[in-house]
Amino acid sequence: MLKTDHLADCWQGRVDTEDAELSRRIHQQITYDTLPDDFDGQPVLLGFASDEGVRRNQGRPGAKDGPIAARQALANLACASDAQLYDIGDVCCDTDLETAHQTLSHQVHRLLEQNARPIVLGGGHEVAWGSYSGLRSFLSTQAPNARLGILNFDAHFDLRNPNPKPSSGTPFRQAQQWCEANETPFDYFVCGINPSANTDALFEFAYEHDVQWVEDLDCHWGNISNIQSQLTDWLAPLDALYITVCLDVFPAADAPGVSAPSAVGVPPAFVLKLLQTVQGICEQNETPILLADVAELNPTLDLDGRTAKLAARIAYQLMF
Structure with missing residues (x-):
């Protein structure tokens, strides 16, 4: 069951009386009480209130409160008066991450069947396995031969072995295992890898499974055309x-509210520009971006709401 009783408190904000129709904000354009059967391709927010995966990965808990903080930061952002936005509430996890993943997967599948563009708000990056498995479940019924890519903005590969238990460090190893079991290409690209935060074993696994990545020190404006070209080639087939964005990819000064803040990180404007590039390429190629999520927002560790505001800006880019 989804938690929805907090949504009315989240979606509050400023109301501009001057030029009211041209001065709308997201909290004025979002619907969370009466939902359609068909979302007509519009963005639909879904929260994953979990930090069990972070706890299992020996990280700092608090990300379960991320979806609320992200909504509150989104509420006051400017929004076109004709925008149609929806929020269906949160999947909540205590310690039973496996069941929470199943619930998230079901909700993602259902939203895609209802012609929605789900934007999932985390929560730890364990959210990615629930997101991915729901998307795979949907594609298995609608387009079983479709080649699905994962684009991850992250300081970490998150390719740890999920045995004995999955965690925030295992979602893309779980995706690789799904692909291997189903004889499907594992198309995985990571932007922002911190070489000091990933062991040799993870790099070796990435090499062996044809993962593509760009390290954090290479994510600078002088190299952006090379990265854009690399992304263009990767997206082509x-x-x-x-798309999944882990907030620990950003510098600690911009995103202090995460389990593992980055000493270097990738500038937010750089990531936003690459997201714009990818959205443009996908539109040109007629490759749908079926699903996106934003992970690792931990408001208990945040300063002045910096990380929540950045999460909202990323979500805004993904929504529009």
Whole structure:
């Protein structure tokens, strides 16, 4: 069951009386009480209130409160008066991450069946396995031969072995295992890898499974055309795309509210520009971005709401 009783408190904000129709904000354009059967391709927010995966990965808990903080930061952002936005509430996890993943997967599948563009708000990056498995479940019924890519902005590969238990460090190893079991290409690209935060074993696994990545020190404006070219080539054979953004990819000064803040990180404007590039390429290639999520927002560790505001700006880019 989804938690929805907090949504009315989240979606509050400023109301501009001057030029009211041209001065709308997201909290004025979002619907969370009466939902349609068909979302007509519009963005639909879904929260994943979990930090169990972070706890299992020996990280700092608090990300379960991330979806609320992200909504509150989104509420006051400017929004076109004709925008149609929806919020269906939160999947909540205590310690039973496996069941929470199943619930998230079901909700993502259902939203895609209802012609929605799900934007999932985390929560730890364990959210990615629930997101991915729901998308795969949907594609298995609608386009079983579709080639799906995962584009991850992250300081970490998150390719740890999920045995004995999955965690925030295992979602893309779980995706690789799904692909291997189903004889499907594992198309995985990571932007922002911190070489000091990933062991040799993770780099070796990434090499062995044809993962593409760009390290954090290479994510600078003088190199952006090379990265854009690399992304263009990687996206070319894909039929659909899943984008996931882990907030620990950003410098600690911009995103202090995460389990593992980055000493270097990738500038937020650089990531936003690459997201714009990818959205443009996908539009040109007619490759749908079926799903996106934003992970690792931990408001208990945040300063002045910096990380929540950045999460909202990323979500805004993904929504529009």
